[in-house]
Amino acid sequence: MSGTAILAVNDLHIDYYTFEGVVRAVRGVSIELCRGESLCIVGESGSGKSTIGLAIVRALPPNGIVARGEILYNNVDILRLSEEEMSKRIRGKEISIVFQDPAATFNPLFTIGEVMLDVIAAQLGVRDRRRAYEHGIKMLKLVELPDPERVMNSYPHELSGGMLQRAAIAVALSANPKLLIADEPTTMLDVTIQAQVLDLLKRLRKELSLSMIFITHNLGVAAEVCDRIMVLYAGTMFEEGYADTILTNPIHPYTRKLLECIPRASRRVSRLRYIPGSLPDLKTPVSGCPFEPRCDYATKICSVSPPLVRVVGHRHRVACHLAQEKGGV
Amino acid sequence: MGLNEIASVLKLIKSNPLSMLGIIIVATFIVIGVASPYIAPYPSDAWGYSYNLETRLLPPSPRYPFGTDEMGRDLFSRVLLGARFSLIIAVGVVSIALVIGVVVGLTAGYMGGFAGMVLMRLTDMFLAFPPLLLAIAFAATLGRGLFNVIIALALSWWPWYARLVYIQVNSVKNLPFIDAARIIGLSPVKIMFKHVLPNSITPVVIQAALDMGSAVLEAAGLSFLGIGVPPPTPEWGLLVSQGWALINSAWWLSFFPGIAIVVTVVGFNLLADTFQEVMDPRLRSTMVMRGM
């Protein structure tokens, strides 16, 4: 492992205990994130990408349980920290998060300011409300919110989605975290607003030298904001590498298919390719590669044993039985 | 509530001893309600067709498990028969209220407009009374009697169902599948009965079934206040209230009928609890089921 890694996730397994059964949402995912780097976790719905984000800040829903693995933040396994240490030392100050639905991230009964001042008081130890307030205004200005004073005193239902998402970013960053997890932060927004927020995140990353984990289902968004991309399918990591490599020269059959599916505004094709079949049920255990039923190249081994992760290039990893044989096609 | 939900309800009931208890209690209640005249050890005591000077006010004993009353009658038989009256009241009240409520709620909810507004304002007028108070006013006006009690409770109860149906219909009627039905060209009546009603009625019907416990409770309250079922009907609330007159020396007269009420209503409430947890998807998603 590289010494500059700010975050290293090793063999993470997460289960949800639901009414219908145990959902094995994440099955042995490893991540390595260097300081200042941004990593996109890309996957379709149900691939487990958001669960990983929540696990890193230890904010899984009550029925979500980390079954195995470690999450090393600056070489400290945060899964072993107590709740108190987590709150005091990690959350907000080191790692923070922005969620998909900006309206649901804020408690409807409190103004943006109340939440923000609580974060500032708890993490920066600013007990003086005046000073905390000023810091908050500064943060709101930083995310380019017009009229920050009004935003401070607004209830969530009084602000639009775009403004709320900016406010959420401001709150998340108000205690100067080093790592920001952005969990589909633009999915619920319109394209023009999405563009604004993406621009904002890129700018903030640079200005605050943030490391970032960006979770999205949209490869276009991934291409825009990230250095590196990790493709997730059914809780399993399929491919990881630099964004350019993944997007222009993918190895895993799933990644390739995925890219072919997407209709592009930039060019018109006569017919879209698609992946037949549908996602596997996460409640039933899989012995082989989870993509096997839908894969054109599947062989016997694919249904029997799970593929190992192979390094196929510089910081380029693929989990596919065919990867080496095909030699990086 | 489709097959899936029913399946998960059954699953939950199986796994939860409290829900199981609820089912057992409710089933027992219904069985006793139907069969009590045949299974009561002293049927003529149960109906009040007999009296016995020798056995007045005996405390509970193996022969008379709940003791005897001031007429020397077996209280156990009377309490068993009481289940029948509670069952009649519960079913009667709930079904009448349900019919009125569904008609009003569906009409107001789907038709909307002026008629709908008038219907809902009417409903609101009834809802402005505390629960049971309106039933008291109706019962006082109509006079005593099993039928009047049912009518009084039903008249005070339908607005709750009307509102529930109204809310359900409103949440359903703007769903895309209703739009789709309109686009297909179905008539409003067909849409109402084929698409809106089947999709809004289940929670209401379940609620109604579970409300039978409350009906037992409220009917008992009316009896206690002297405006419910008249004696010599062995209705539980009436038995409690009559037992009160002798409670200093014969505690069992009030105690056992009251226990019967509590147990029955607990049964219905346990079921209600189960259904609520199953039907509220937000609670369900966080439901922790271990060892599955």
Add this chain to the structure above:
Amino acid sequence: MLLDILRLKMYFPIRRGVLGRVIGYVKAVDDITFSINSNEVYSLVGESGSGKSTVARCILKLYEPTEGRILFEGRDVTRTRGRELLEYRKMVQAVFQNPYLSLNPRMSIADIVAEPILEHTGVGKDEAYRAALELLERVGISRELARRYPSSLSGGQAQRVAIARAIALKPKLVVLDEPTSSLDVSLQAQILNLLEDLYSEYRMSYLLISHDLSVVRYVSDRVGVMYLGKLVEEGYTENLFENPLHPYTQALISSIPEPDPAYGKLNRRITLPGEPPSAVSPPPGCRLNPRCPRFMDLCRREEPPVVEVEKGHTVSCWLYAKV
């Protein structure tokens, strides 16, 4: 012309207080004119609140428009009722965004697809169900699933059922209201391909309502761009994408995140500041003026005229008007 929309307006009253006094209107659609040809895919694009879905609902006669006319094959259907409306219903069908919500959860999928057939054609039950099964097979749902209920289907399957229902009466126009936006990309591709096949097979027209410009570009012949209840630009797909004229269209197209790194780096993004104002009190003049990067004084004063810049490519912007 299959469908003509002439100066369509849809205002929703805002009521307040105990008496429900009308204190204003949401001008969801404000004076829109366009038409759809036979066997054509026409797309309306725009962000949320632009009024594109409202237009669709007016065409589907789920809303009664405030003003304007809708002509279908030359006949005015704006206020049509009764028999005529039923005839119109046969010819105009729809597919909605969320397939689970657009299928009655209490009906089996065979029932769902057979329903319009039973309602509109005189055929018997057996025949209707036979037809329904055929339709289901056509859209890729096997007969074994016909007795199932929508909740047991996957999103893609459910959307196929909705499509089967929409084409059951062999309509001339199908309104597709965001038909793929609740689906994952892999399923989206399947559905888009299916729609395309059906399109050529049944020789229908589509009105596609979408916010996803990639999808729009992929499927449509002509595109109309909406902003805050107005149609700001309209043209053939290629023309419009290659040469967007309205600053809003330009910004919209440049905002689409592209997975192709090479393209992404070439593309200079035009960002619109701020957010769309409320449709209750739209800004005077051109509605984009508070956010427009190329805004002129005139834009604030007067509404821009519709200018045909090249054949079939019109834009509503002062930049192109000859003053």
Add this chain to the structure above:
Amino acid sequence: MPINREYIIKRALSLVFVVLGVVVVTFIITRVIPARPELLWTGPHATIEQIERARRELHLDKPIHVQLWHYFVDLFSGNWGVSWRTKMPVLPSILSSLPATIELVVSAFILATAVGIPLGISAAIRRGSGVDSVVRIFSVVGASTPVFWLALLLQLAFCNWLGLLPAAKRVDEYIAISTGFKPLTGFYTIDSVVQGNIPVLIDVLRRMFLPAVVLSLYPMCLSARMTRALTLEVLSELHVRSSIAWGIPRSRVLYKYVLRNVIAPVVASLGLSFGYTIVGAFMVEIIFVWPGIGYYTAMSLLSYDYPAIIGSVIFVAIIYSVINTAIDILHATIDPRVEL
């Protein structure tokens, strides 16, 4: 906290409509449903002349809308009829029994929320634990127990068998008269404190204890149950996780953020619990000889004193509407989303 004047005005206005609705409903019940309303109004042993007079006084000889108008006028001018049981006008009797009921219901209510809400919260945050099971069973059983039966049993147990508490009445006359206790406001707790009359205060509290506990049981279970469900619901909401993830300490999230989310709907539901409690007071007051509205109404019911019954029904319904309005306004100050 936001206080919206427009909302308050609107609620107050709609209160007027609600009260009018209450009046109309009672009009229907009392004048339209019975075949001969005047017979109900005059009661037993009435002579033909008295019945005729009642007929005129109730304007039953006039068309129905005129009757309704007179009904309104009579109600708002304080003419609520005369109880034939006591031969006293109904409204003053009800008003004089108001303090006793308020004293009892308010203490029951305070008890109910003060115990019910913490119980619900502690059950929710220890979901599935023993505490949770106990709270759940308690809340189900408590809500299923007829209040009159419980009152009878507790009275029997505490007063008859154990002899720990007085059986009934608001105050002991021996103590009250010998210490010169003077009821001023009608709230005996307040009166005794104001007069510094400790023996009376103690006696009053002792006598209030059982009825208040019995009466509080139903709302207590209701609020425990509701609090538990709401807490679970709120805890599963995203904003709880986001607040924690942003670094706000868990205790603060629970006591500040979650609590307010739970309290707001619980407050909104207090009106309904109040409705149950006040009707429950009908039964509890008669058992504990507590001379409040409930006692008055229950007495009237036992002797079918129709004017008194209907008067109490209208009065309680109006109080209930007022309380509900007040609770709605209180709710609006907690929850800014309450629409105008």
Add this chain to the structure above:
Amino acid sequence: MRKMRIFRYGISRAVLVIIIAIAVAVGVVGYYALAIREQPQTRKTMTIFASISEMTTADPSTEFSNSIRWLPLVYETLLWYDPIKNEFIPALAERYESRDDGMTWVFYIRRGAKFHDNTPVTAHAVKLSIERTIALGQGAAFIWAPVNEIEVVDDYTVVFKLKYPAPLNKIAASGYGAYIFSPKVVELAGAKNLTDPKVAEWLNRGNDAGSGPYRLIKWEPETEVVLEKWPEWWGWKLPGYPLKSDKAPDIYILKIIKDAVTQERLLLAGDIDVAQYVPLEDLEKLKGDPKVQVVIKPSFQNLLMLINTKKPPLNNVLVRRAIAHAIPYEDIVKIARSGLARIASGPIPHGMWGHFDNLTYTYDLDLAKRLLAEAGYPNGVDRPLLLVYTAGDIYEKRTAELIAVNLAKIGINVEIRPMSWEEQWALAQRGWEDPEAVQDLFLFYWWPTYITPFDFLYNMFHSESKAFNLCYYENQEFEKLIMEASVLEGYDQARALEMYYKAQQILYRDVPAVPLWDMIYVEVGSRKVGNLDKAINPAYPTAVFAQVLSIEE
């Protein structure tokens, strides 16, 4: 493996602390509530009497109901009557004379008696009081019907001139409508004259205008009435006056406690001193309790079953007789009243003048069946008979059920329907026009306004008494007998008695009603209340003459 559960630590502990704090607070309050049962020093003697029903009006002229529980303490009549000994106790009239075969009555007013407003009691006040009662015409005003004129001879002599002979001594001793009050009420109430409604309003605000041993000091008719000893009462100073005691309570409180169980409980707890109603089943236990005394006195209240004599098959006297013989009188008394009643013998209660002992029907089912067969119903009656009674009265309820069970044995099915009094009465009223439409059997209490058999016989059985003759019974011979007897009662009691007997024999034969039982009143008092038995008088049912009580500290 680690379970992530929200709020695992700390917080729930804090909630526990809150709960514990509340529990402690409740506990502390509870402890004080339980532990401190301090009895403060009583400076005044006090008697608390539990009344089952609330008070009615405080106007002595119109009161005809429950206020009799205190009116005789605050107001006085000219005479009191002891029906057991059949003698009169002088009250405001020291003595009286009857002249002209009962057509003229002279009363000599007690000198030195005064009203609570300190004006003296005079013949004038007596005249005005009675004239007001007559003029208002409510309540028991009808008792004065024989009076033609009231003359004031001088301040202390008043003469009543009658239209026909009547026992005016009994009328003047009536528990209702015979109270004398101060004419000053007109002035105090700000009224124009005595019949001005303002007088009644003034009285109902808790004022009194009486001359009795107690004054009204608190008037809450639904919950309590408080009386205070009035030391100026003439009786306290009159040596040897039977209706007084030296240790009469300073304060007398009437507390309205609606049910027998609570009365019993409060009595045992010492919260009240006299309970008028206790569960009769508990009486044996109470008799053994050293803290309490049980006083049992006959009353003139009886329960009858009125039979609809105009509705088939009950219009057949044989059927009525069969019913009369199918009722288990003994069981009813034992079960319904726990033995605290006497099996009725005719409609006139035991102990009253005019009562005869040989008018009881035997309980004989065989005889009943024979009679029924003779009447043409060998297999019983083919339709159920409707028996109505007043809802809420447990004695009536039990009686009704016992009757139903036994009539079923001779083939008569009975449907029991409890009704509110006014429903029941309104229903029964229609019987005169349409006897088919109304009840068959009606459980009915009667007690006299003033003590005469005529009150029973006329009201329930005379065809002109449409309001209460709910047997719809008409018999010329009977009616002639009682009308004559009532006139004779004023001057020839022996002949009157004979005629009353004949009348009752007619009733026994015709069976328009079945007298069931005569009530025995029970009062249970704390031991410290002495003379309780002497303070009760069946002519003034439910009243306790507090001035006679003797309180032991």
